[in-house]
Amino acid sequence: MNKGEEEKKTMMKKLIPNKQIILNHYVTGYPKESDFGLRSSTTSCTLSHGSSSAVLLKNLYLSCDPYMRHRMSDHISHSGTIVQSTSGSVLVGYGVSKVIESTHPSFKEGDFVWGMIGWEEYTLITTPDSLNKINITDVPLSYYAGILGMPGIAAYAGFHKICYPKEGDCVYVSSASGGVGQLVGQFAKLMGCYVVVGSASTEEKVDLLKHKMGFDEAFNYKEEHDLGSALRRYFPQGIDIYFDNVGGHMLDEVILHMKVHGRIALCGMISQYNIEKPEGVRNMFSLIMKRIEMKGFVEKDFGHVYPELVELCIKYLQEGKLVYVEDIAQGLENAPSALVGIFYGCNVGKQVVCIAKE
């Protein structure tokens, strides 16, 4: 066998079968399972030592996040923050993976990482600097798609760096049992906020909020005919901090219940992602009269808080002072339904998809 044939054989060996979730077409309205497809492909994963640095990942957990909806639309990007998918391309999102091959000095075979990966069994990452290495502890690996990943940074930075919380503050969290919301409520309680109230879409979630996630109060917003009277009931003195995961009508109403000098962190607006024309927020004048600070943020800007988040959360998790509820779907083929489900509130806790154990 001459050298050329040997190289060819090596390359052949590196063509790994790779199941992938693809976007069949751009999505209008609520996403449906039929918007996605499962493709059997192969990954050209030949890592060329000595040239560019790359990492081949075996993907373990996928994170289902509301922001992913924006990738699926044929829209002009709002600011370039969210990269659009093209029709027929593999879905991309945060996930947890194992390094199975690496030509990058920072990563070696067997390392665990989290970061942006494809919704597929294997992903070749040609810019591995975007990956975060995981130092294995006794917390589940899937947590790096949640509390110790992007949603954790969003909750931690959004609450501590955007809301300026202080002891005794009245805090309201919408979509409170989700991957971000459940953490915000717990962070608020850990620093002495009172009352901390969350809203969710089912009684099961309300029960979780009150009896597992440590919220002082919780309510099922779908059962409240008058959102305003619910907010008055839980916040007779008004709200200091609103952590908004929902937007639209909820945000509009909450503004009326804010205290003077209240803070609103805009984390997400899931109520608006699947509708053609966003709902207008009419109570803007109250932002003036109440001197409210409303701030949008994305977790990308807060990478620097990650070490303190990891240290704190692992400590609290081990001490039992913090819990993290996950809803784990099994198998890549079930990833589309898990993703679609979050827009209907089907998930109970942070929605993750397990595509391989290790």
Added chain:
Amino acid sequence: MNKGEEEKKTMMKKLIPNKQIILNHYVTGYPKESDFGLRSSTTSCTLSHGSSSAVLLKNLYLSCDPYMRHRMSDHISHSGTIVQSTSGSVLVGYGVSKVIESTHPSFKEGDFVWGMIGWEEYTLITTPDSLNKINITDVPLSYYAGILGMPGIAAYAGFHKICYPKEGDCVYVSSASGGVGQLVGQFAKLMGCYVVVGSASTEEKVDLLKHKMGFDEAFNYKEEHDLGSALRRYFPQGIDIYFDNVGGHMLDEVILHMKVHGRIALCGMISQYNIEKPEGVRNMFSLIMKRIEMKGFVEKDFGHVYPELVELCIKYLQEGKLVYVEDIAQGLENAPSALVGIFYGCNVGKQVVCIAKE
């Protein structure tokens, strides 16, 4: 004459004829001159020495401000910040006055002050701590109803303390030739912002903005069929700071033209004050994607900046580095039309009413 008759005579002497502007009835929609009345009254201005401290003012200048519209509605107050007028009561607003009698140790006859006064020839102030004493310089007294009064604080604090401006920032000001807007643009230029662009409702005002108030650019928003394309023209790279005096559709559109990490100071929403149902702001999701900070403020919270404002502005005014354009109506009887006019953009510069020279 016995002692009782002498006292009665003294009290009689103190009943001063006092013309007043009253609110005839609560206002719906745009205010009209007929919503207001001129009442000939007398003021029971007997200052009882030794008991409570009070100050009797002869009023000189009245400030016409958009926020006054809220006093005229039969609404529940948004936060208690704005005291509602009752139907038939004397209008209240900021103004400049001369002390003609005082039992308060901080004020003496002949002092000039600014603060909240009635729209009338004489006002008896029973809580004189709310008044600001004027140290006479060579600037016009009327400026204490503008650049050196509440609008000055709103512009100075709103720009410097809410917008975090820095050299080179692109700044947009709506209602830019008004009592607050013209100052924001000039403050922005003084600290090296570029470009500084204002919008107004007539060519005359646009000309003032460009050739007197030092804005880099200005446009007549009424002549722009597509506000978005106007904003793109003046801010091809986007807007760092939007100082909003207008709200509604303008605010909604500007959000789309903000840069990442832009700041929006919500100072006023004059476009919304005379309509039944506020326009909805639909582009809220861009606040997240662009990490925009939007903050409402009222000048009341920034009394502490007043000394630095006065020092700076008087210096700049004397050096010719700052100008202040006023639109002065003459006579208390013309105050209602001046006030009504600001909601139609009739004023060119800060609208003031002169009711007495000294």
